[in-house]
Amino acid sequence: MTANSEIDMPAQTAGTTHSEETSVEPVIAVNNLNIYYDKFLAVRDVTMEIASRSITALIGPSGCGKSTFLRSLNRMHEVIPKAHVDGVVQLNGEDIYRPDVDPVTVRRRIGMVFQRPNPFPTMSIYENVLAGMRLNANRLSKPDADEIVERSLTGANLWGEVKDRLDNPGSSLSGGQQQRLCIARAIAVEPEVLLMDEPCSALDPISTMAIEALMEQLKDQFTIVIVTHNMQQAARVSERTAFFNIDEPGQPGHIVEMDLTEKMFSNPQEKATSDYVTGRFG
Amino acid sequence: MTATMSPPQSQVSSLTTGKMHRAIPFAICVFSIAVGVVGVYSIGGFKWGWMAIVAAHLYLLLVTIASRVIEDRRQATDRAMRTVMTIAFTTVTIPLISVFWKVIAEGASRFDRKFFTGSMRITPEDMLAQMEGAAVGGALHAMAGTLIITAIAGIISVPLGLLTAIYLVEYGKGKLAGAVTRMVDVMTGIPSIVAGLFAYALFELFLGPGTRSGLSGGVALSLLMTPVVVRSSEEMLRLVPNELREASLALGVAKWRTILKVVLPTAIAGILTGVTLAVARVIGETAPLLVTAGVAQGINLNPFSGRMTTLPVFSYYEYVQPGVPPETGIARAWGAALMLVMIVAVLFTAARIMSHVLKPKGLK
Helix, strand or coil, rough: HHHHHHHHHHCCCHHCCCHHHHHCCCCEEEEEEEEEEEECEEEEEEEEEECCEEEEEEECCCCCCHHHHHHCCCCHHHHHCECCCCCCCCECCCCCCCCCCCHHHHHHHEEEEECCCCCCCCHHHHHHHHHHHHHHCCCCCCCCCCCHHHHHHHHHHCCCHHHCCCEEEEHHCCHHHHHHHHHCCCHHCCCCCCECCCCCCCCCCHHHHHHHHHHHHCCCCCEEEEEEHHHHHHHHHHEEEEEEECCCCCCCCCEEEEHHHHHHCCCCHHHHHHHHHHHCCC | CCCCHHHCCCCCCCCCCCCCCCCCHHHHHHHHHHHHHHHHHHHHCCCHHHHHHHHHHHHHHHHHHHHHHCCCHHHHHHHHHHHHHHHHHHHHHHHHHHHHHHHHHHHHCCCHHHHHHHCCCCHHHHHHHHCCCCCCCCHHHHHHHHHHHHHHHHHHHHHHHHHHHHHHHCCCHHHHHHHHHHHHHHCCCHHHHHHHHHHHHHHHHCCCCCCHHHHHHHHHHHHHHHHHHHHHHHHHHHHCCCHHHHHHHHCCCCHHHHHHHHHHHHHHHHHHHHHHHHHHHHHCCCCHHHHHHCCCCCCCCCCCCCCCCCCHHHHHHHHCCCCCCHHHHCCCCHHHHHHHHHHHHHHHHHHHHHHHHHHHHHHH
C-alpha cells in the first residue's frame, strides 16, 4: 500500500492544475530506503521523489521516523554510531550513498536546519553566517565576506534586526532570531536542498510566522524538505506532503501516502491519513 | 473596600507553622560558645580545639531541640542538617587556612634577595657567616628546576592527554576505547614513586645506570599528569552539546575540522582549568624526582644532562640535612614551601584569567 501512492503521485499530479510541476526533474529521488540504528530497522522501504524548488512537508506521529528519514537525506543519519541505511538516495541522479561518495560533499549540497537553534557560541553573528566557509578554511576577502553575510542575513529576513550588532555573539539573539541566523548560516554556503527538522517547534507563533514567510521566499532558490508536527504548518507552507506512520511502537516507521498537500488534507487516499490530518489520532 | 475579604492577621491559617525568631539561633550560638569556653577552661585550661568541638555539638543539639519545640519536625531536620554542613565546611577550611598561615609565617623570613638570586653553591665565607647565624644560600636553582621539569611534564602530557581525550570522546568506540578508559583509570592510581622508578628504569635502559636528569624527572611527572589531563579534558569535551557538532557537520565541514574549530574552542576554558589542576597535582611531587632528577647544589638549566633540584626536593633536603646551625636550613625549607605555594597560586590565577578570556562570548 505504500508503493501505490508514490507511483500514483506523478499521474495524479498530471491531471491537476499543478501539471507544470511534473516537468520539473526531482532533485532527490529515494528508492526502497531502509534506515537502521544498529540492527533496529527504524524506517522501512521509503520510495519518494522530491520536486525541485518547492516545499515538501513530512508529517506523522512522534517516533514514526520522519526525522530519521530527513537526516538520511544528507547523510547526517550516520553521525550516530552504528546507524546505517540500505537503498538508494539520488541527488540529481547521483547516488549519495555510493561507497566512494564523501558525506562531507553531500552535506555541502544539502544543508540542514535543526529543531533547536544551534548557533556556535564561540562565534559572533557575523562569524556564524560565515561558519560554513570559515570552518572549511575557505579564504574570503573582506568585501566578499561582507557581501555573503548581508545576502544571507537578508535572505533569512534577519539583516534589518542585526545589521548594527554583527559582532555580538550569536547566542545574544532571541530564539526566533537564532533560528533565522541558523537558516542564514545554512543558505550562506548555497546548498541545493535545505532540510528543516521541525524548525519552528521551539519557537513562539510570531517567530514561526517569520520563518514560514521566509520559507515561502526561499523556495524560489532552494528545494526545501521540512519535518513538522504542526499539520496547519504543513498545510500552509508545503506543496507536497508525505505522511509517515508506525503500526505500533517498536515497529519500523513507513510512508503511508504522499501527494499534493491540498489533496492530502482534503481527500487523502488512505484512511490513516485522513484520520491523522483530521486529528482523530496522533 | 476589599479589606473584608482578607482574613484578620491574628487568625491562625492552616498554611502557617511556628516560626523561630532569628534571635533564638543566635542566642543559642552565643550560649554554646560561652559554655564551651568556660566549661573546657575550668576543666583543662585554654584548649581552643576542645572548646570549638563542645560549642559546635552543643549548638547542634540545642538548635534542633528548639526548632522541634517551636517549629515542626521538617524545620528541625532542616536546621540540624544545615548546622552539620556548616560545621563540616568549617572543619575542612581549618587545615587549609592553617597550612597557608604556617607556610607564610615561616617562609616569609627567607624571602630576601639572596633566596631568589642564589643557589646552594655556598662559598666558604658564606659558610662561616651561616655559623654566625646569617641567612645564606638560595633557591634559584630549585625554582628553575621546578619550572623546567614541570614544563617538560606539561609538554608531554597536555598533547598526549588531550589527544587521548579527543579519541575517547569523538572517535573511540568498542573494546579499544573501553581498554583505554580503564588504563587511564589504572594510571590515575599509580603511586608516584612507582612512576619515578619507571622513568629511572627507562632512562637506565638507554643511558646506563645511575642516570639522573631533568628530562627523566619530567617523564616521571608526565606519567602522573597524563591521566588527570585525559580525565578532565574528556569531561569537558563531553559537555559540548552534540547539536554544535551536528550543526558543523551539516554545513559540510569535515569531522576533524569540526573538532578543531567548533568542539575545542567551545571547551577550551574547561580544558585549561583541568590542565592547571593537573600541573598543580604534579608540581609538588617529591618522591619520583628524588630517584629521577636527584639533587643538585647549583643551577642546572640543561634538562638533558646532570641532576636538577626542584622546590619540593629542595625543601625536603633542607629539612633532613639542614646543615649547621639547623635553623638556617629549616628556614630555607619553609621558604621553598612558600615559593611553591605561590607558584601554584599564580598558575591558578593565570588559568582563571585565561579561561575567562577564552570562554565563548555567548557563555559568559
